[in-house]
Amino acid sequence: MTSANTLTSKPRILTGDTPTGTLHLGHWVGSVKRRVELQSSHECYFLIANMHAFTTRAEQAADIRRDSIEIVRDYLAMGIDPTLSAIFLQSEVPAIAELTFLFAMLLPFNRVMRNPTLKDEIKIKGLGETYSFGFPLYAVGQTADILAFRPVGVPVGEDQIPHLEMTREVARRFNQIFCGVSEHTEDADHVRLGGTFPVPRADVGAVGRLMGIDGINKMSKSLGNAIFIADTPKDVQKKVGKIFTGRQSPTDPGDVNNALFQFVDAFITDSARVAELKDRYARGDNIGDGHVKVEVAEALNALLEPMRERRRQYEGNDDVVIDILRDGCRRANLVAEETLALAKDAAKLGYFARRLTIG
């Protein structure tokens, strides 16, 4: 028998991350925290987008493999429970690649190239004109990552919204051309009216875009402004100490919308204390950045300590992580194969059944 997960009637969600290194607080507030909250009430699938990592790092295959294992450790550290949620590798769910090919026919080429997240990446990563064909294809692939699981929702950070919009377009178009769903159908009615795919919504966390410690850009490993889940208490103190506000003196009226106060809002759990800090800071009531930073660092370390502790249990042993991925891939394939069979039937590509096995 298979894991109970795929047999539940809980609403299904899927989300994922490209393995680029260890996870940071931006991942936590933007998406992972939400996943931990949802994992007992939802059937959860968490994808490691290791094929997407090849779009810009094909010559770093060994690093991609290492990052894929490390990201699982971070998930586990942050509280994702592998008995509840399936954590799996994109590269071991072949239905995703097959759906990508089919979905590529449903999106105009220029529509893909207009995706603002792709355009931003080309700019930020300095890809110029030299990016691989696979680079824009990853955006089509992401629609397949999602729709292979026919989820109701996708917990993501704000920057992923354009990908979700494209996913919704693919779902509508597929249902229209292969399932006879009319183009005037409301998104919520697609499945009830015979569509293969639900039109999934983006479920954006309370803090869609956490600033980095430079106080200017979104927190990101490549910009060197991130606080990592695995940072030591000392590192956390030092990094928080660097959060840039531009404020001069404890008696200057301060801006409570600055990066430092985004951290106060996101991580200090005592709301009365948050209100008090904001009030005094705004009035310049003799409260310096240094003081606020001490409280932020304490709050962060209180959050991170149990994560560091859990992470230690999984360090030094890749086999435990591989076993978790094997089980996650098995569970993910049950759903993705079922979806692929439904999609192939709808597209008149269903000739006979097949069965996948995982070693």
Ligand code: TRP
């Ligand atoms: N593009 C996402 C990122 O870079 C990762 C990702 C791949 C994803 N497939 C997904 C996110 C499907 C949500 C759903 O973070």
